[in-house]
Amino acid sequence: MNGADTTQKSTTGAFADVAGNQPKLTRIAVAGEYMAGIGLAANFTRSDAVVVSASPYLVMISAVGNPEQFDPSVDTTAFYQDIVDTGGPLTTIVRLRDFFVVFQRSGVYVIEQNPDPAIKWQIRCVSDYFGCEWPDSVIEVNNVIYWISPTRSGEVCAFDGSQITVLS
Numbered sequence: 001m002n003g004a005d006t007t008q009k010s011t012t013g014a015f016a017d018v019a020g021n022q023p024k025l026t027r028i029a030v031a032g033e034y035m036a037g038i039g040l041a042a043n044f045t046r047s048d049a050v051v052v053s054a055s056p057y058l059v060m061i062s063a064v065g066n067p068e069q070f071d072p073s074v075d076t077t078a079f080y081q082d083i084v085d086t087g088g089p090l091t092t093i094v095r096l097r098d099f100f101v102v103f104q105r106s107g108v109y110v111i112e113q114n115p116d117p118a119i120k121w122q123i124r125c126v127s128d129y130f131g132c133e134w135p136d137s138v139i140e141v142n143n144v145i146y147w148i149s150p151t152r153s154g155e156v157c158a159f160d161g162s163q164i165t166v167l168s
Contacts, residue, residue, distance in 0.1 A: 035067035056089030092135035
């Protein structure tokens, strides 16, 4: 997604615009029954007329089993929240097993489902030092995420879901 085009889907091989009001996100990832995206590029108006302002710090997660619905006023399993600006705007989002990993230039966050239904998702900071400036440098191999961090002029890092390891 580039943040400007209408979201599309394919069920038969041909792509078509998704009907309804969709947020314009710059990067997306899918984990289980959820689709998440970062970098809201244009204001998003919820069905209850609440305007969610465009923000490079915002993460949005779709309703369970419905990757077309990001509006919590329509489906309370949808979720959105700004991630604290400790390391700049969000640069990329990826899936690792059943949770999302979100990067800033200097920051790595895990977003995972919370067992408490009143608090749908929990966000925890894994690092406020390492981060990712180059979104296309992130890959996942055998349940480990690898990327190039801008620290020390470019370090290759790995994250297994619990800790970050520097490889270079």
